Amino acid sequence: MKNNISITKIPNVFSYLFYLLMYLLPTISSAAETYNTKTGYEALENVTTGRFNTAYGWDALHSNTEGTYNTASGVIALYYNTTGNHNTANGAGALTNNTTGRNNSASGAFSLYYNTTGSENTATGYQALNLNVTGIRNVAVGHNALLNNNRGSTSNKEGSSNTAVGWSALKSNTSGVQNTAVGESALQSNNIGEHNTAIGEDALFNNKSGSGNTATGESALYNAKGNRNIAIGAQSGCALVTGNNNIYIGSLGANNDSHVIRIGGDSSTVNKCPQKINLPVQTKTYIAGIHGTTLEGGDGKLKQVYINSLGQLGTSTTTSLSINAMIENQNAEIKKLRNELKELRKMIELL
Numbered sequence: 001m002k003n004n005i006s007i008t009k010i011p012n013v014f015s016y017l018f019y020l021l022m023y024l025l026p027t028i029s030s031a032a033e034t035y036n037t038k039t040g041y042e043a044l045e046n047v048t049t050g051r052f053n054t055a056y057g058w059d060a061l062h063s064n065t066e067g068t069y070n071t072a073s074g075v076i077a078l079y080y081n082t083t084g085n086h087n088t089a090n091g092a093g094a095l096t097n098n099t100t101g102r103n104n105s106a107s108g109a110f111s112l113y114y115n116t117t118g119s120e121n122t123a124t125g126y127q128a129l130n131l132n133v134t135g136i137r138n139v140a141v142g143h144n145a146l147l148n149n150n151r152g153s154t155s156n157k158e159g160s161s162n163t164a165v166g167w168s169a170l171k172s173n174t175s176g177v178q179n180t181a182v183g184e185s186a187l188q189s190n191n192i193g194e195h196n197t198a199i200g201e202d203a204l205f206n207n208k209s210g211s212g213n214t215a216t217g218e219s220a221l222y223n224a225k226g227n228r229n230i231a232i233g234a235q236s237g238c239a240l241v242t243g244n245n246n247i248y249i250g251s252l253g254a255n256n257d258s259h260v261i262r263i264g265g266d267s268s269t270v271n272k273c274p275q276k277i278n279l280p281v282q283t284k285t286y287i288a289g290i291h292g293t294t295l296e297g298g299d300g301k302l303k304q305v306y307i308n309s310l311g312q313l314g315t316s317t318t319t320s321l322s323i324n325a326m327i328e329n330q331n332a333e334i335k336k337l338r339n340e341l342k343e344l345r346k347m348i349e350l351l
Contacts, residue, residue, distance in 0.1 A: 043072075057092075074109075080116075111140075118156065135159035142184075144168045150175070166201075172208075183218075200234070219273050221248075226258075238273035252279055 036053045038044040043055035048065045053072075055061040060072040062079045070087045072078035076096050077089040085102045089095035093113050094106040103120045106112040111123040113130050121138045123129035127147055128140040135150030137160055145166065150159030151174050158175035169181040171188045179196045181187035185205055186198040194211045198204040203215040205222050212228040215221035219238055220231040226244040231237030237248040243257040251262035252273070265279035295302070303315040 060089075118150065132159065135162075137161045139163045139165075140170075141165045142167045142169055144171050146173060147171045149173050222273055233279075235273045235279060250279060250282075 034047065034049075034051045036044055036047060036051065036055075038055040038061070040055065040057045040060055042062055043057060043060045044053060044064060045062050046065055047053065047061075050064050050067045050070075052068055053061055053064060053070045056073040057077055058075045059079055060074065060077045061070060061081060062076070064070065064078070064081045066083045067081050067087075068085050070078060070081060070085065072089045072095070074090060074094055075092040077091065077094045078087060078098055079096045081087065081095070081098045082100065084098050084100050087095055087098060087102065088105045089112075090107045091109045091111060093110040094108065095104060095112045095115055097114050097116055098104065098112070099116050101115055101117050101119045104112060104115060104118070105121070106123045106129075108123065108125045108128055110130055111125065111128045112121060112132060113127070115121065115129070115132050116134065118132050118135045120136055121129055121132060122140070123146075124141045125143045125145055128142065128145045129138060129149055130147050131151040132138065132146070132149045133151070134153055134156045135158065136156045138146060138149060139162070140146035140149070142165060145164040145168065146162060147168070148171065149162065153159060153175065157177070159173060159177065161178045162170055162173060162176065163180045164170035164187075165182045166186055167184045168188050169183065169186045170179060170190055171185075173179065173187070173190050174192065176190055176193045176196075178194055179187060179190060181198045181203075183199060183201045183203055185201060186203045187196060187205070187207060189206050189208050190196065190204070191208045193207055193209050193213075196204060196207065196211060197214045198220075199216045200218045200220055202219045202222055203217065204213055204224065205219070207213060207221070207225055210225050210227050210229075213221060213224060213226075214230045215224075215237065216232050217234040217236055219235045220233065221229055221237040221240065222235070224237060224240045226240070226242055228244055229237060229240065229246045231248040231253075233248075233250040235252065236250055237246065237253045239255055240246060240248070240253040240257055241255050243260070245259045246253060246257045247261045249263045251264055253260075253262055264282040305313060305315055307313055
């Protein structure tokens with residue numbers, strides 16, 4: 001009959017579609033089971049049990065086997081990751097060498113490139129945290145920020161818990177920990193120094209091993225290499241090099257100051273700041289809470305305060321007197337003046 005159609009006469013195109021579907025089913029099934037997404041040559045090529053991974057780019061997450069919740073976007077991003085979890089890499093070469101490190105975020109070409117087991121790091125910018133290997137809990141934002149951090153180290157106790165925001169901030173840091181640098185080239189030369197805080201362009205620029213310093217202001221403590229120094233204000237403490245335990249507020253300081261407090265501009269110091277600008281010199285000082293305030297406590301002895309031509313404050317080297325003794329001395333002086341006044345009057349009357 002004319003209405004009967006033989007199965008052998010079905011167009012070949014349907015056969016091709018049938019075989020293609022049979023070929024793709026295992027891949028579709030596998031993707032459904034692992035919930036992975038990949039686009040790019042050999043992206044997620046070796047995944048076995050890893051799930052919820054996303055790979056975009058040539059060889060992205062290439063070596064991943066069991067790692068989960070990873071996102072790689074860019075050529076060889078997270079290439080060597082095997083079991084690391086919760087990593088995000090955006091940019092060519094981002095987190096390329098990561099193997100088991102977890103909870104890392106790298107955004108920028110070659111950011112966290114050499115990281116292998118370091119975890120909980122955040123790098124944003126070209127080559128940010130580039131040489132970090134095992135360091136943990138670092139934050140680098142900016143081109144070359146924390147570039148050399150943890151370089152060649154095998155310990156996660158070296159080069160950890162640092163924060164660098166700005167171009168080349170903490171660029172040379174290798175094993176220093178718990179440093180904070182905010183501003184272009186802040187703490188740029190720091191190598192092993194710890195617990196430093198630098199806020200402002202070039203703040204603590206030349207410090208390498210000094211620890212416990214705080215510099216707030218452009219070029220503050222620019223040349224300082226000592227410990228536990230504090231500088232507030234642009235170029236404050238610029239003249240200091242090797243001293244320790246100093247406090248500067250709007251003062252350049254001096255080369256070898258130690259245990260010194262300087263407040264205000266001082267024209268007598270040598271300006272070693274990169275800009276070679278002298279700070280303004282103050283001519284008057286007002287301090288509240290002194291005039292009219294009665295001293296309490298202590299040993300009941302008072303000393304006179306003197307000031308020399310350099311503006312340094314100090315007390316007399318003579319023996320301290322009690323309040324009563326000072327009153328007696330003043331009364332004696334008054335009595336002496338009265339007697340001299342009487343003699344003067346007698347001389348006037350004789351005239």
